[in-house]
Amino acid sequence: MADERAERIAEFVSPLRVGPGTEVRLPEDFDPAHKAGISKKKDGVELLRSGIELLADYQRRLAAQDVYGVLVCLQALDAGGKDGTIRHVMSGVNPQGVRVAGFKVPSQEELDHDYLWRYSRELPRRGEIGIFNRSHYEEVLVVRVHPENLRRQKLPLAARGPDVWERRYREINDWERYLTDNGFRIVKLFLNLSKEEQRVRFLKRIDVPERNWKFSPADVRERARWDDYQRAFSQMLSATSTEWAPWYVIPADRKWFARLCAAAVLAHTLIDIDPQYPQVSDQTRHELAEVRRDLEREAPEGAPADPYAASVAESAKEKKSKKSKNKKNKKNKKNKP
Template sequence: MDKALRGKFGKLLARYRVTKGKGFRLADHDPADTAGLDYSKAEARELLARGTALLAEEQSKLYAQDQWSVLLLLQAMDAAGKDGTIKHVMSGVNPQGCDVFSFKAPHAEELDHDFLWRHVRRLPARGHIGIHNRSWYEEVLVVRVHKEILARQKLPDAVRGKRLFDRRLEDIAAFERYLANQGTAIVKVFLHISRKEQKKRFLERIDHPEKNWKFSSRDVAERGYWEDYMQAYETAIRATAAPHAPWYVVPADNKWFTRLVVAGALLATMGSLDLAFPTLPAEEKAKLAEARAKLVAEKD
């Protein structure tokens, strides 16, 4: 990886990476923070382009090595920029080695299984990057805020109770430890948007016809639960932040900055995996040399 660029990203990431949940406070993180950087749009695009090019190189090694998998979990309030982040950060990767899944409300078959079931089915294979646009954390976020959703989950009375969400967080933490032990590098991102910026983006979606499709009246209704959601996010991050499954609390009020930090988080994670193209044993290299000699000797 480009050492200079890695250094720039590294300084950013330490500011937003959370590996220990104890004492974590969401209020300590400013959604408008840019770490003192003041890039022009052109400068930000150029830096992101360099990052996505490096990401494509790392993905090629990941795919060829076929040992590790990388899982990016994206969580955010509405309009924080999940789709745009995926589009811009992953613009240079090979689609054959990258799988993106957007999780909506569970359907009937999924409700007949445990809450992790549908996510397990979409985990990335070795050599692949998997991106989950919303994830199993919805079960301790939206379900915690809207507890009426539990009525549709068919849970036995014996497993309900005051500690249901605490137990779910314990299960998630244990599952992420399991994934890490199996060779899945986990990157968890919370795009931290302010309520003020969300309002601005909602108004843009309403005022611009080409963006109307992005808006739902439910989005405004959910703003009424803002503090409940912030508390749910804070609780989830406290319970599940770990060195093997860190959270990145990424400021989301400035899209250019959001994309740089997410690209940096992926680059840092993949750079830590010692990825390399496989080297052939001597006998296979001899076969390559023999094949080359035959090709060179052919008459065109």
């Protein structure tokens, strides 16, 4: 069953993956309104619930094993749904095993270091899932669309030449390869929003008073650079989707479907890691058996010595009885004239 589930998830996320060496052209190559044949939102929500349960299980294993870490990079234009994706997809996991970092305008201290410095400081530890709400890819997106930001980074003149973007693509690929070689898997999600859906979401932020705080006139100024951003995203996806850290383009016009896709990609990564609970030694098992006997002797009169073991045995008994009853009913139905 687990293998079947893994195969279904792999098949679901495959069309979202940007193959290494692929030349991406947004929006021609990826439809922001795609929903993989899922016609009803309620079906997608149910699938998302199952995905969240799966993530919770694998996140516990990841933390217990304490060998691998996972870094999720979320990129999108304004109103793309990054915050909602984080809130919904990670709703079932242990908060202690997840770290979220957001990156805004760099501080003076950050500008006094190399451009990857502030991102490296927020990397997850082994056993953790780290989420970058915007990521190091801002350095080839916003900085590329607004070259004045490049001048603020105090680079030597020779480092600001026409090859700066190709060099940064290479440096980012090398950095991510370094991280994966050391046990940190990278999940890169681009929430692909259409221009019309962004317009609708902006209007809702204006129309609903409780959402006014989420809107800024700067968002509209950035919207005016829509085509520039589409080119920057296309070039980024083409240059930095690698075998060790591929990009997944998430259709983001329907929030429920975007969240389902994000959960599926993350689950696919964790299934591939396949973290396992640590195995204890024979000596530890012997000590646990002794402790168990002592605890069982402390049970109140009339109470089961081990309530958990008793409940598991009762559940197995009920399951066996139900299976036998169903088999008998099926046989009787078959023998009816």
